[in-house]
Amino acid sequence: MSMFVQRLLRVVSTLAGVAAMLAAAAPAGAQDLEPRAYAANPVGAAFLLVGWARSSGGVVTDPTLPVDDIAATIDGFPVGVGYTFGVVGKVAQAVVATPYALGHVSGNVQEQAVRIERSGLADTRARFAINLLGNDAAGAREFARAPRRTILGVSLTTSIPTGQYYRDKLINLGTNRWAFRPEVGISVPKGGWDLDAYAGVWLFSTNDTFFTGSRRRKQSALTALQGHAAYTFRPRLWVAVDGTWYAGGAATVDDGAPGPDVNNARLGVTVSLPAGRLQSIKLAYSTGATVRSGTDFNTFSIAYSRVWLTKM
Numbered sequence: 001m002s003m004f005v006q007r008l009l010r011v012v013s014t015l016a017g018v019a020a021m022l023a024a025a026a027p028a029g030a031q032d033l034e035p036r037a038y039a040a041n042p043v044g045a046a047f048l049l050v051g052w053a054r055s056s057g058g059v060v061t062d063p064t065l066p067v068d069d070i071a072a073t074i075d076g077f078p079v080g081v082g083y084t085f086g087v088v089g090k091v092a093q094a095v096v097a098t099p100y101a102l103g104h105v106s107g108n109v110q111e112q113a114v115r116i117e118r119s120g121l122a123d124t125r126a127r128f129a130i131n132l133l134g135n136d137a138a139g140a141r142e143f144a145r146a147p148r149r150t151i152l153g154v155s156l157t158t159s160i161p162t163g164q165y166y167r168d169k170l171i172n173l174g175t176n177r178w179a180f181r182p183e184v185g186i187s188v189p190k191g192g193w194d195l196d197a198y199a200g201v202w203l204f205s206t207n208d209t210f211f212t213g214s215r216r217r218k219q220s221a222l223t224a225l226q227g228h229a230a231y232t233f234r235p236r237l238w239v240a241v242d243g244t245w246y247a248g249g250a251a252t253v254d255d256g257a258p259g260p261d262v263n264n265a266r267l268g269v270t271v272s273l274p275a276g277r278l279q280s281i282k283l284a285y286s287t288g289a290t291v292r293s294g295t296d297f298n299t300f301s302i303a304y305s306r307v308w309l310t311k312m
Contacts, residue, residue, distance in 0.1 A: 033242040035194075036187070036240070038151050045308070046082070046308045047305055048080070049080040049305045053299060055073070056299075070107035070108075071106050078303075079098060080097030081096060081097075089136050090136065091134075096127075098122070101121070104117050118164070118172065122163040124162045125159055127155055129154070131152070133150070134150060140309045155182075155183045167209040168212055177205045179204045180202070192232050192233070199223075202222040206218050220250045222249035239269070239271050240271075242268040243267050247264075264289075264296075269284070270283070282305070284300070284302075286298070286299050287299075
């Protein structure tokens, strides 16, 4: 394979990272910041979530590639539903969310300015989690009387390729592949504080119809760590300081040379506000703390949630 073709495929692989951000329509993949993801909850709680998120910024690329000044603005409008239930006496939760996305990407490829816009459905996210240690499964009344305990939980998040995808286009809303993130998390209560730490890894299937439809794009595993410190003033009124670090995820197109690994960190803050007895509004902001390769985005989001207690 000629050096020119290898460099071209590395450009294609680099730009595909922007496509992955479009597909998430929010902080994508390892960039997720999810405080209180393993918090104790009563069983029999159904909830609805609707929101808006905007991610904007640049993409740090390999300086040896003929592509630069990549910038993107992505608006996502997720709608999700979830339910908590008991499994062998433990609290479990299932959540499914699908975003509608609007994306604007610009950059220079071999000194030629390019601008692309996309709109449509992005990939669906589904998450199943179960708390192995901590508060046992209980209805709302029993749950309210129980003391808070340290929680150890595990989860599996799945990215389902339901997003808009054109095999003859480089930038898409969907990734045309499955992705899975097994994760373990611990949440330790200390007075009004909840101290969280999670460790997970994203595993990606192969996209066999990548740009022009006849190429195979593979991506190595992406390790992600999260830490959160949340202080609760009263139910549904809390503030959290968030951080994440993620590394790996080099992409390869056909038999070309792999692109660069990412090794980045993000910091953020999340605020939850009560909006009625069983309703809340969550505001979140995050930014890149260190970005060596990949997306360097600032993200703001707002989400409304409504809970229905079906088991008291």
